[in-house]
Structures are given as structure tokens and as C-alpha cells.
Amino acid sequence: MNTQILKIAGLIVITVTLLIGCGESSDSEKDSTDSQEEKQELTDFEMRNGIGPVDEEITIDEIDPELAKEGMRIFDMKCGACHKLDSRYVGPPLGGVMNARTPAYVMNMILNPEEMLAKHPVAKSIGSEYPTRMTNQQLTREKARAVVEYLAQESQ
């Protein structure tokens, strides 16, 4: 498993270099080329909840239907051009995503896709299966939270 991740990481490095070229700062390039080091840099929290502005556990006990409805509206507008719930499209299907990932992880993926794709081994691994890189759709934290509520509802 570990070697596979390393191989995938290698592939991503090549892809990242090809895609981003010199656009990225030298800092992030250094980070993405040294996967050993960066894996050590990720804390357990980050492994579980991703890297980005959401640095606390988010728990969803009972679905708030109003919030989920707003989440659906935002999902359709900002995410739906690439993600479907039930099938692979430009990006992976998200109908069951909340069964596999924490709310904070998904929020960090939405809010900080560049760094997640460069540093987080899970995001890198999934990302390598898709030719188009996830873009930053500039959601606010509140809107990302609403999207997660919607996805949690759909994952039930």
C-alpha cells in the first residue's frame, strides 16, 4: 500500500510539475517533491481531517434539512459541473463521500484543493485517478459547511 502511494505520489509530482510549471512558489514545489518529509509533517488530525482552514473536528449528528437544501443549491452551482452523486464524471462520485471522509476533510478539500492535492496522500491518490485537477471555487467556510450537510444527507 505504502509503495503504491509513493508511486502515485511520484506520478502526481510529474503531473503537478507539468500542470503548474513555474506558477507555484518554490516553497510548495519543494514540499510536493519531498513526500517522505511531508508525510511526516502531516499530523494525525490532518490525516483524518485534511489540511486547510478547518482545523477542528466537525460532527454532524442530525441533518439540518434547511442547511442541506442550501448546500444542494451551492453544490449544483459550484461543484455539480464536475461531480455527480452516483457516477464518475470529471471528478469522483460524491453520493457516499461522507461515509468515507470526515466533514472537516471534505471542507478542506473544497476550501483548499491546491494544497490538499499537493500534500495530502489520500487526496493525491484519488486525484491521480482523474486527468482534470480540482479547482478552487472560492466558497466561504459557511457555504462549504452547507455543502457538507447536503452530502451527509445524500450519504445516508
Add this chain to the structure above:
Amino acid sequence: MNKLLKKSLLWPLTAVAAIGFLSMGCSSNGEFGSSSDAAEKVYVAPGEHDEFYGFFSGGYNGQLGVYGLPSGRHIFTIPVFSQAAVNGYGYSEETKAMLQTTDGFVPWGDAHHPELSQTDGETDGRWVFINENNTPRIARIGLDEFKTQEIIEIPNSAGNHASSFVTPNTEYVSAATRFSIPMKEDNLENMDVSIDSYKENFKGTISFIKVSDEGKMNIDFQIMMPGFNYDLSHAGKGPSDGWSFFTSYNSEEAHTMLEINASRNDKDYIAAINWKKAAEYAKEGKGKMIPGKHYRNYIDHEEGGIAKSEVIEEVRVLDPRKLEGIVYFLPTPKSPHGVDVDPTGQYIAAGGKLSTVIPVHSFEKMMTAIENKDFEGEDQGIPVLNYDSILHGEVENPGLGPLHTEFDGKGYAYTTAFISSEIVKWDIEKTEVVDRIDVYYSPGHLMIPGGDSRNPDGKYLVALNKITKDRYLPTGPEMFHSAQLIDISGDKMQLLLDFPTEGEPHYAQGITADKVKKRQKRFYEIDENNHPRAAKSEKATRVERDGNEVHVYMTTIRSHFAPDNIEGIKVGDEVYFHVTNLEQDWDVPHGFAMKGANNAELLIMPGETLTLKWEPKKEGVFPFYCTDFCSALHQEMQGYVRVSPENSDTPISYSTGQ
């Protein structure tokens, strides 16, 4: 040789030839200590930003060029008065209305004088105004999105040259007609009369356009003027706030061979306009409303950024012969061109094209003369002040063909000399030349960032040269105009850099980059997109037929269109592609090009909706694609439209990814 030339004004041609010859014989680098000194001063390291934005009019390309200074790098071109195939400005359904006029759709303009908006006499980074000379108009460009947001037409004008200059708090932007035309006394209507009835029938107008806090422009009043040619302008500031100054030439009222016939009088005039007083008259309902149909075209941000046109039927006109105290003529030598007010607002310098001195009027003396009615007479009902009573001083030996002046805020003025191809620096109080530098060749305007404001950044000066000749690799008969950057931070001017410009930059304006950078929009929030035909998600994409009109509601995101397969279009249809870019990332526009469309591509900014009209003429299957290399899979970003014969019954259908 200089002496000899001064004796006769018939020598300028010889002078041009001689000086041109001399200049070409000299070092083409101009004067500076060493190349590496100069290089260091203009070097902006990769990834670093320039210190100033420069906004250079595009002249006959009708656009506004944006440059970084001191590097001279051309960083953007803002489409203003001309259609721009590069992004579909003036072609797309959303922007066509911007170029609408009472003469119909005019796809081109001649843009001369950009002017930054000001607050308290200083540039504030909100807007740039720019005039159009041929079809009289003024545009307002928003520096939050670097887009033309409004264009207003100027009625009763025939060549909007002395424009677009702002008052110190952008209360007004002014305009004046370069060409006078026959106008009826009572309603300023153009007349079908013999051209040689010039003296009897021809008139000019000066217009003041009110600018609201949001930037909306409306013509508050026009002032009816004698039939001279009104050339350039600048508003007063500080003590002279409330006044504007307009040069006029052709006080001879010639209508043919102006190069000879309009150059006879020893003095023409600067028209000093008390705009505050005129505005009071207008507010009191003085003067009269006359027919003056004109267009106001504006981007409606309330409705998806679609350009709308409004037709205004009337305009207020003030007659200075009846309304006392709004116009005075300041006699000024030899067909003055530029008129520039120093940062303190006390002095008014004029560039008499054919004059051997630069006359500098004193605002204080002007006011005293007006108070004492110290007039030498009047011209067509306008009081003419006494030259000697209002003169602060004359700058001797200012070079040949002085045109325009800017200021450094340290007590010095800089004037271009067109014929002798130089810039002269002079002391404003002493009216004495203190330094001069050759430029290559024949400068028109010059620009110091903030150089016409109350607070110039007196570090660099840009000479906007009219003739390029041998400065760059030759490009056939036509060459881009040359600009030159000069260091004015020390006692001696130092030439630093040559750089080419687009079209013909007449005037330019510069501003500290920080004032503009902080206002930048990076994308349009898709949730706030209020375009009536936006598809704000892939779910909302669709194709609808309404008679022979077909509306395609399409979205783009890296790297596909939705829908990307469309059938049921017929020959003879009018197809409207309403393309919404769902991206929310800075600098990720998508392009949209349709084979066989008789207009231009669309370049759709993130979160924006634009519409391309296509009238298919042949049956078959036609591709469309993204023109802006947007991602690694940009080449995959394409789609097909099937076109069936006019009388076929292929149903409308569309899909993505099936």
C-alpha cells in the same frame, strides 16, 4: 541657428529636417551616465510589480493601453471606443450597446486624453475617463475591473478634443468642441449653409458633465462659445478651484487652409470658465433647455453586466453673453495647444505651438483684472483681459514648438518642444529654463504620475513621441509610437528607457500602483450573477427554440462545455449562445468560438455570462471550442452543433457526456 529660426516662423519644416538629421547622427541612446545605471533604475525583477500604473490613450485604435512604470511593460489594453475581437467587446450581445450613438452603431473611435478621477485634487484610483474626438463621447472606465462601464455622447459638438478633464473632486468632467460648426442661434441645430458663412454662423460649445458618487455621467450644462477651435483644457485647483481653462486657436475663424489662415493672429485665447458660477446658473434654471439628443450607454450591474442604452433628448445651454461672469478670454500667444495648471493652482502655463516663449498666467492677477474690469475689449460678447495685466512671466528659449506641460510638485515644470524634439525643465516662480534633454523624436504630450494633480509623484516623466523612425527594429512603413522614460528625481534629467506603444498615445496618466491594486476584482461571484439568461449550474443548461430563435444556455468549466452536443438547429435560425463561466478562480476565463459566426469570440471571465449570436447558413455539423488555453485538457474542450435544412423536422436535443 536657433536665433535664425526664431526670426521666422516659416522655418519649422527646415528645422524638422535639420534636427532630424542631427539627431540621427548622434548616439541613439540619448544622454545618461552609463547604460547599467539606467538599466538598474528600470529593472523590475521577475515576479515583482512596477511602482506605477500608466494609462496611455490608444489614439486611433480607440482603446486605452495599460503600462507598468518604470519598466515600460505593456500589461493590458482596455477596449473602449473600438470593437475588440480579442474578447468580443462591441461584438457580444452584452456589449454592443456601448458603441451606440445618434449616428447609429459606431465601431471605432479616436481616443485622446485619459484622466484619472480625483478626490481633493489627487488621483484616487476609482476611474479613468477618456474622450473620443471623432464621434464626440466620453467614456468612464472602472479600475476595479479594468472595463469600460459607461460612455456618454456629447451633443452640439463636432470633435470632442478638449476633453476629458476632471475638476478636483470629480464633480465634473469637461468637454469642448474642436471643430466649430454652423449652429442655429436658438437651438444649436446644425445648419445647411455655405461653409464660407463661417464668421456669421459657426459656433462652438463647452460641456460640463456631472459625475455622481457612483460614477454616473449626465450633461449638466453646455456653454455656447464663439466659433473657434477648442483644443485642450485643465481644471483649476487650490485657489483656482471652481475654474477651468480651455485653449482655443483659430480666433481668425478660418475655414480653409488653417495651417496658414489660423496662424495669422499674434494671440489667440485661453477661455477661463467659472464652472462653479455656471453650475449655480444651471441649478437656478438659467439658460434654456434645447433639443440635444444623445446616448448614454452603461453597464447595468443590476442586470448581469449587460450594456444598456438610454437616449436623452434635451440639454441645458448657457449663453455667456447673457449670463455675466462665466467666461473670460486670456490672450495667449500663437495658437496655444496645451494649457496646464501648476500643483499650487496659482499658475496657468500655455503651449503656444508657434510661440517663442511659454506664457505663464497668474490666477491671482487674472482675478484682480476681472474685479477691476481691466479688459482690453471683448470678442463676440466675451470680455478679453489685458495680457500684461495677467502675466506671471514668459519662459524664454523653451525650445521650438512648445506643446504640453506637467509638474513635479517641487517647483518645476516640464514642457515638450515638438519641433526641436526636447523637453525643457523650468522654474515656475522664476520662469527660467534650468535643464533640457533631447527626446526621440517630436514629443506631443508628456506625463508625470499625478503631474496634473495637486500632488505629483515627481520621480519619472514619460515623453510621448510622435515620430519613431530608427528607435526600434524597422517594421515596414508603419511603426509603433515611441515613449521614453526620463528620471526627474535629480537636478539633471536622465533618459532611462525607450518603449513602444500601441496606436497613438496622445495623453497619458500615471498613478501609484497601490491605489489601484487594492480595488481589484479577481472573479465575479457566480451566486451573484444576475444575468437573465445565465445558467448558474450544469443542471440549468438547456436549449430552447422560440420560432427561428434558438437560445442555448451553456456553462463552461475546466475542461468542458455543457451541453457539448446540440442538434435540431436549422439553416436560417438565429442561435444565441448564452455562455456562463462557472469558474471562480482568478485569471481563468474561457473562450467560446463558433465556426462560421460573423463576429468575434467571447472571452468569458469567471462567474460572468456573455452571449454570441450565430446564424448558420449551411447544413452539416460544426464545432465550437474554447479559445483560451485553460487547462492541461484545454484541447479537449470542444463541442458540436448539428445544423439541418431549413424545412427539416430534426427535434431540438442536447447532451453532455452521453
